[in-house]
Amino acid sequence: MRRETFDTVILGAGAAGMMCAIHAAARGGRVLILDHARAPGEKIRISGGGRCNFTNLGASARNFISGNPHFAKSALGRYTPQHFIALIEKHGVAYHEKTLGQLFCDHSSRDIIALLVKEMAQAGCEMRLSTTLERVEGDDAGFVVTLGGERAATVRCRQFVVACGGKSIPKMGATGLGYQIARQFGLAVTETRPGLVPLTFGEDVLSGFREIAGVAANVRISCGKAAFEEALLFTHRGLSGPAILQISSYWRETQPIRAAFLPLTDIGALLCAAKRENGRRSIQTALGEILPKRLATYMAGKQGWGGTLGETSDRKLAEIAGLLRNWELYPVGTEGYRTAEVTLGGVDTACIDSRTMETKAVPGLYFIGEVVDVTGWLGGYNFQWAWASGWAAGTAIAENAV
Numbered sequence: 422m423r424r425e426t427f428d429t430v431i432l433g434a435g436a437a438g439m440m441c442a443i444h445a446a447a448r449g450g451r452v453l454i455l456d457h458a459r460a461p462g463e464k465i466r467i468s469g470g471g472r473c474n475f476t477n478l479g480a481s482a483r484n485f486i487s488g489n490p491h492f493a494k495s496a497l498g499r500y501t502p503q504h505f506i507a508l509i510e511k512h513g514v515a516y517h518e519k520t521l522g523q524l525f526c527d528h529s530s531r532d533i534i535a536l537l538v539k540e541m542a543q544a545g546c547e548m549r550l551s552t553t554l555e556r557v558e559g560d561d562a563g564f565v566v567t568l569g570g571e572r573a574a575t576v577r578c579r580q581f582v583v584a585c586g587g588k589s590i591p592k593m594g595a596t597g598l599g600y601q602i603a604r605q606f607g608l609a610v611t612e613t614r615p616g617l618v619p620l621t622f623g624e625d626v627l628s629g630f631r632e633i634a635g636v637a638a639n640v641r642i643s644c645g646k647a648a649f650e651e652a653l654l655f656t657h658r659g660l661s662g663p664a665i666l667q668i669s670s671y672w673r674e675t676q677p678i679r680a681a682f683l684p685l686t687d688i689g690a691l692l693c694a695a696k697r698e699n700g701r702r703s704i705q706t707a708l709g710e711i712l713p714k715r716l717a718t719y720m721a722g723k724q725g726w727g728g729t730l731g732e733t734s735d736r737k738l739a740e741i742a743g744l745l746r747n748w749e750l751y752p753v754g755t756e757g758y759r760t761a762e763v764t765l766g767g768v769d770t771a772c773i774d775s776r777t778m779e780t781k782a783v784p785g786l787y788f789i790g791e792v793v794d795v796t797g798w799l800g801g802y803n804f805q806w807a808w809a810s811g812w813a814a815g816t817a818i819a820e821n822a823v
Contacts, residue, residue, distance in 0.1 A: 700731025
């Protein structure tokens with residue numbers, strides 16, 4: 422088996438790993454980045470419908486879930502969305518803002534991967550794909566890394582960076598390897614669970630949802646103190662759509678979620694106006710002019726809202742509007758890591774220096790990106806955490822090399 426030496430070895434050629442590699446090699450350090458996949462940036466490639474929602478203009482620590490809500494402030498404050506925008510503009514990547522500050526590539530997510538690979542090549546990084554980590558051990562000089570795959574080798578390095586993500590989307594090779602490495606070196610790992618994931622329901626609820634699968638509606642969805650105003654989508658398996666993905670990161674078993682349809686609309690006033698205009702219309706017909714028709718039919722049937730507007734008191738119409746502003750549902754679970762966009766939880770931030778991403782107890786060992794207990798909202802926030810945490814670690818590594 423070959424024996425090699427590098428200054429830094431990075432496990433994971435995703436968003437955080439490649440960003441770290443670029444900056445770790447900026448001052449001439451020898452950097453090796455590894456991935457078991459055949460191509461770099463696979464999660465970048467599939468993100469945003471193939472156009473990569475690469476950041477969010479409003480990204481700040483308040484858009485993240487973590488055991489320590491202040492941990493992400495340092496990296497996010499020093500590497501902002503504007504820094505990454507400057508990088509993609511340097512490479513001529515066209516982009517646009519969709520909604521709520523979300524930025525997407527005009528053409529393809531592959532443009533982001535290409536610019537990162539180019540930046541790594543220009544910095545002198547070596548990338549090895551289809552390569553597995555067999556073992557990593559610490560010694561007095563740093564780390565000894567045993568690699569398998571097409572180019573098996575034993576590599577010595579002073580810095581070892583874990584950027585291999587979480588458990589989400591296992592069909593792409595996601596595992597809990599990063600957490601195993603953390604535990605191996607005595608670091609705490611918080612509870613992990615699927616995040617940004619569709620919610621599932623019992624058959625009593627699901628049978629009705631199947632009737633309106635494919636229907637979307639604007640809602641304000643809440644769970645506890647968390648709330649989001651975006652689209653909800655009914656599916657054959659339960660509820661999805663941006664609003665549901667957002668609230669899933671806050672939902673825990675046995676908790677209800679509450680949906681307020683058309684949160685900026687006074688549904689009660691609209692029903693009363695419709696009654697004055699034509700009281701012979703049915704409640705279901707009137708609701709179908711406010712909500713998607715299939716949804717109105719489903720809700721009217723489920724709640725027993727029969728009869729005409731003229732036969733219904735204003736008080737009853739207000740009650741109907743009230744239920745549509747506070748529809749309570751009890752999910753039974755989520756679709757799990759199979760469809761989850763991220764993993765909640767991870768390496769405990771108490772073990773990591775927030776400025777450098779280096780572990781406090783093991784010099785030279787770094788954790789960045791999704792493997793850390795920092796999880797963003799839907800909408801480009803998790804990519805911004807990847808860029809910022811990768812930059813923080815890479816910059817610290819380069820500065821220490823001088």
